[in-house]
Amino acid sequence: SWVLFYLTIHFLVRVGFSQTLQVDDAEQIHHAQQLALGYPIPQPPLYSWISWGLFQLLGTGLFALTLLKYSLIALTFWFTWLVSGYLFIHIQTRWLATGAYLLMPSFAWHMHQGFTHTILLGFAIILTLHALLRFHHTQSNFNILYLGTTIAIGLMAKYSFLLFIVLLALAALTIPSFRKPLLTRQGLLLFIPLTLLTLPHLGWLLEHQQEVFNAIDNKLKVSSEHLLLERLDSLRQFTVAAIAFVTPFSLLYLLIARKRLLPSKEAKNLPDTHQLLNRFYLLLITITVLLALFISMPHFKVRWFHPLMMIFPLWMLAWIEREEPFSQTKIRWIAGLTLLITLLILGIRLLQVTIGPEIGKYGRLNRPIVESLEQLPDHLKQQSVLITTDHFLAAHLLSHYPQHAIVFNQEIFHIDQLSRSKQCLYLWDDDTLLEPPILAGVDKQGTLKTKVGPIVYTLSYARSDRESCPPFMR
Incomplete structure (x- = not known):
């Protein structure tokens, strides 16, 4: 498929033109020399464990790390396609949802440049959403165990996954068709894999909580000492960064589907899967505004918004999808812009590792x-x-x-x-x-x-x- 072709090209560019490591890769080389319950990163150990396993099979180095990265990205695309099957009417919309990542800078650019734990986080987010929708569709023991496993993967991928799962859980508990099966005896099975997979690291985390939480606090710079105007300004910065995370995707669809932004007759009978996404973002907005009244918002870089904004394209497409699909003209515009941005990024990456120094762009990879x-x-x-x-x-x-x-x-x-x-x-x-x-x-x-x-x-x-x-x- 086009996804595998796209990822294979980027994989070959990375391993074929420069053997110099990025900072995050170098970090993994160090930590994955041995298995440990935790590492002083500060991030959970799952990515380093998987890296260690690949190092045993393929040898320590760039090839193993790059293979891991692009395998996780491929799985993220695949599970987005599966998730879209629970959400959308048209195959067309499923393709748009899967390709939406190519219109978001953190995926289209940053994931090729240096992400490690964040790539596993992105996979865990879409995997957990898939597990929840699957359990909602079919309440079986396997599916609830699957949901518990995916939550554990997320918590062991990156600590910020907690932001996503708290919002998703609260949203699910406000909808009867999600809440009732989760609050049964069968729902308790969720905690078996969740406990087994996270408890060892939790013990390590309790022993090292001071250094881990200090490192996180230094990154986020949360404070309750600022004046109200300063807190509101931090809310503005937080909002701008969140919007930047989903641009140009959101801008493109605002232009192309502006007539579909107003609620339609179909909105009165929204499926509960759509309500789940609506309430996720309603809760996010409500909690964010309430927090801003008492504390300054955390210093979030644009590329840190995966837990909060990664599923935004699914929500936006669910909002604008109608019984009548997009016209072929609009689809060509979307496909054309996506292809243009994809080729532009690929061209920049090639320049970066070939003639970058000659044109004054000497970077770490050079x-x-x-x-x-x-x-x-x-x-x-x-x-x-x-x-x-x-x-x-x-x-x-x-x-x-x-x-x-x-x-x-x-x-x-x-x-x-x-x-x-x-x-x-x-x-x-x-x-x-x-x-x-x-x-x-x-x-x-x-x-x-x-x-x-x-x-x-x-x-x-x-x-x-x-x-x-x-x-x-x-």
Whole structure:
């Protein structure tokens, strides 16, 4: 299908033109070296667990992480198609709902640039909505267990999933056809997978709650000390960011379907699935306004709005769908704009990883880290412990040197290789603000310079014998 073709092209662009990691990928390389109940990110561990599993199968590195990313994105598209089957009359509307992501910046652009946990969050959101609609349609034990599992996946994907599930649960409980089956004995089965899958991490979270919540608070900057006008201004900023998340999708449909925005005769008998989406956004607006009266709204970047705005296209399309489908002229306009934006983004990504530096757009993906590491003479790398204090450089070492012990900030990776090492090789580059290491017993050192456009990347190295290695390694 067109979705698989679209994702395959982006996958090939990512792995084919640059082996340099993005920040989020580098973070996963570090954390997924081992399984743990939690990681100091601060995010839940599910994405790192899946990464660890793929590293065991495919090796640590960019290929495994990129395959994971685009597999989750493909599943998100697929389950959006399945969800749309419970919501819409026309196949045409189902296609529009599935393609809507390509008109939303966080999906059309940001998901290709660096998302990890957020991609799993997006999948969990649409998966949970599918599970709820499926249980609403057929009240079976399997479906309620499925719903509990999807909620657990969401909570283990990203903490902000809590915003989505609270609103969705409240919306469902206001509608009798959703509420009654959920509040039966069968509904209690939901808590079996939910508890089993989240309890281990919850124990870890209770032990580390101070550091996790402090990190989240520093990001959101919520306060009750501001004046009312300042709180209202924070509400304005919050609203603008929410609208930006769904633009140009919302703008396009406001123009094309403006005559359908007013309630129709059909609105008097809305199906409960549509009421669910209506009440989700009614609750969101109500709670947001009430909160703004007492606290300043959290500092939400546009790309953080997945829990609140990801299902907005489904709600908007449910609102404007009628017995009569869109005309072919309007469909061509929607398809044309979607294709134009998609090709534009693909073109920008290709420029970014090819001639970006030559036109003054030198970015992280252009750093020739792997190319510089490959220039290191073999006699320097053989039987060497590779040591760095640079988080980003360490991730590339972990990806490309599985047969070497690697030390980052006194933490030893691939420790089984340590006994075979006879020397230490220190590495640092000019892209870090860290000071070069103070070394003793160095018998060889130098620099490797790699030019990318007008930019020169410098990788420095210094070798010492085993006796001069850091004491904790001897």
